[in-house]
Amino acid sequence: MTEIRYIAPTTLDEAVGAYAAAAGAARILAGGTDLLVQMRSGAAQPGTIIDIKKIAETTSIQETPEGGFVIGAAVSGAVLAEHPRLGQAWPGVLEAINLIGSTQVQGRASAGGNLCNGSPAGDSVPAMVAAGAVVNLQGPNGRRTMPVEAFPAGPGRTNLAPGEILVSFTLPPRPKGSGDAYLRMIPRTEMDIAVVGVGVSLTLENGTVTAARVGLGAVAPTVLLVEDAAKALIGSKLEDAALEAAAAACSAACKPINDKRGTIAYRIKVAGVLLKRAVAIAAERAGRN
């Protein structure tokens, strides 16, 4: 009967120190909505739990002078929803995070936990990928950054180095005429896991797409950045042909599996359908900004 040690450091250095010292026997705790479930099922049996919710950098939302945002890795969905400007600039990112779980889960669940859990079906990840978010990491060897799409390594695995902690996400400033959106397919209306998730971010100038990014979830071992879909959209006025090409690029990018949540054929088709629907929402939002 192993005992579990719980610590809640107030600085990142302390957290990184304790995490590195535990040499793999520790787990970081953000909202715990994945970790506690895994502990109950026996899938995770940490010797030490390092709670990062007492650290300022992981629990705050900063606005950069250029108009971007730095979101602490452990900020809960409910807190993000209350931010006065985040939802205006990044409605797609916010709706993706707010789709996680239920009201109760939202009080705890974080974007950092969602990403670090490594699920290809994590809802916030495709939206973060579409947004061009950069993750800020701190470990025994100091700080580094990487694009969010480079973070996942496979189902349940990430490219965090041993002892490294995800500190925050940086969302870039938003040019005028930008909008983003996230859509997922779940058989139920809530309390379900994405069978396919699509995040789209667009910038339009006089009706022409000048910038686009597409993130695709739940259809491959990791969340994907679909550059071919973005290429099909950039330069277009979102005509049917461009949308079809982007949808086809999404379907082509899928490397799904048949599992209890969806078949290969179904996921491939739905990826394209959702791309078109998400583009329509993002474009509509871009028109308002």
Next chain:
Amino acid sequence: MNVINNKWIGQSTIRPDGADKVTGRASYSADTTMPGMIWGKVLRSPHAHARIVSIDTSRAEALPGVKAVVTHKDIVDFPLDKSVMLGIQDMRWMCRNVMAREKALFHGHPIAAVAAMSERIAAEACRLIEVEYEVLPHVIEIEDAIKPDAPILHDFVSFEGRPSNIAGKLEHKLGEVEAGFAAADVVIERSFTTRPVHQGYIEPHSCLVSVVDGKATIWSSSQGQFMVRAMTSLLTGIPQSDIRAIPAEIGGGFGGKTIIYLEPVATILAKKTGRPVKMVMSREEVMRATGPTSGSMSTVKIGAKKDGTIVAAQGTFYLQAGGLPGSPIRGAAGCAFAPYNIPNVLSTGFDVVSNRSKVAAYRAPGAPIGAYAVECVLDEVAEALKMDPLALRLKNAARQGTKAAHGPVYPVIGFVETIEAAMAHPHSQAPLGKHQGRGVASGFWFNAGGESSAQVNVTEDGNVVVTTGHPDIGGSRASIANITAELLGIDYKRVSVLIGDTATIGYSNLTGGSRVLFASAMVVTQSTEKVIKTLCERAAKIWKIDPEAVVWEDGEAKPAGENAGKFPGLSLAQIAAKASETGGPIGAGVQQNTQGAEGGFATHVCDVEVDVDLGIVRVLRYTSFQDVGRAVHPAYVEGQMQGGAAQGIGWALSEEYLYDKNGKVDNASFLDYRMPVCSDLPMLDAVMIEVPNPKHPQGVRGVGEVPLVPPLAAVANAVANALGKRFYSLPMSPPRVLEVLDGA
């Protein structure tokens, strides 16, 4: 009693358990603890089908903190060659379901159990039990199980002279179907499949058992404390008089708690250790090893004349039993054609074993399966005849005097009224948009009466306590309070209704078959009438007049006849205050095998919208029309109707068990076993139609099970109407909907 200006009958009075349940104060069996209590855990089979060669528990027993281990050797054996029935359950199968004997018959089948100082030690000890298995080929689906070369689960089962997985057959016959079909202008025959679905009660099975001086006390969550007592007695050898089963508040059962899993195991562990033993299943255990109801494979053929008269109908229903025999073929074959007046019927059910958990009852067991096939074929018959589907049903509807294939000639029934109400309702005329469709379906359930006991006592201060013996899973306490208050002419708040345990109230059959209010209202009514008679006698004594000259009116004893007006009335409180002087405490009990439960009928109307790109079906509007006999507590009756519709929608659209190639359930959680959540459903409208049952003092018919009979077909017919394409298998989940849409 059947007057409509009743004061309490027909009122949605405040339910006695409501505040407890919404505040979390209600005490369920898992809330029960005792000093010195230890924990029991079950070791379950990791194989879908295996012979148990040996079980070595020595390492588990040696683990510090372990107090006892049980295997099938500790459980009373019921040899295979002799059936011992308890109600509809065969103890040969119950004993093997509670603890595997010769073979593990499904992944999750209990093999042994441990009692230890903590749940963790018990779980650790389970891992130390060494079981040698001879793994056998397994079979999951019906179509595979009935193939000639299928792995055979039981040597003792044979069908048509050969070893088989078909463990039983039931046939209902009326007239001559062949001649009937020959006379038909239109004949439609279709085959269907449905998947097993779980009852989905929120509260997992659990119990706490203490055995002191050989006498056992069981706190558990069940649909019948007397069933718990009887089964535990049979499986442990402890006489019923030495077992006290105390029903806890129940967090849902829907039929799934009409049998037991843990109680005898915990009893034996408690007896061995001398300590109270608690066992609580995890959700995963519930999903792997309890319930569900059967999956099915059916073929239905219906023949009709050009004018819509149905002349012949034939149905063949194969139902999954799980690892041990006993699927609800009676419900499927018996109820399938029961709503209709058809001269020639042949309805056959086959009970098929395969390596799944043993099925348990689920609201109107088997009936939704039969109705799904029949009501979908009827829709196609209506289409072929260019008839309105409700008009076709009305034309052929069973009425008083109709002879049903499953036996009875119907007395007063209210089926026609449900169809007429559906036709007249605005829902049936509401416009539909693109990719939207409307479907209708009807259904029947037998309902039941049976054994019931009640005690009605007047307290010294003139209030009333009623004790009955059926766990309240659908509003029986509130309804009994209404009835007692009505009869006595007092405020319902002065009546407390309790569910007695097996030592404090007489035998009462389990809460199932939609029997409880029918049966308990009967014995409570008779008890209350006795109490009223006593109250009148006591008043007569006080007034020194003839008891025959006293009547009970408006909550008072009043002198009547030539004495009318001679004395001011005496209230319940006044008479109670003088009870000792006039002869002693006032109360009465009645115990009876109640008779006269009559069938229930319903017609449902469902609108859906299909997202044709994603394959998602959403129910937009749903209205149930049901003959409820008498709605003693309308809010509860509506709740029954809504609950049935919700469960049926889940069955139709999203719920199913998924098995991996090793015969293990792949979605043993509420995350991946998709029951509808609140936001998946619209408000479910319930239209109650009251055609009182003349054989019941309040006109009660069972209302709890019929609501789950029509929805499968109502939803399927709506989807067909929306898409112009028919689905012959459930669930109509998004991938399957797209497959059918893209397949043409």
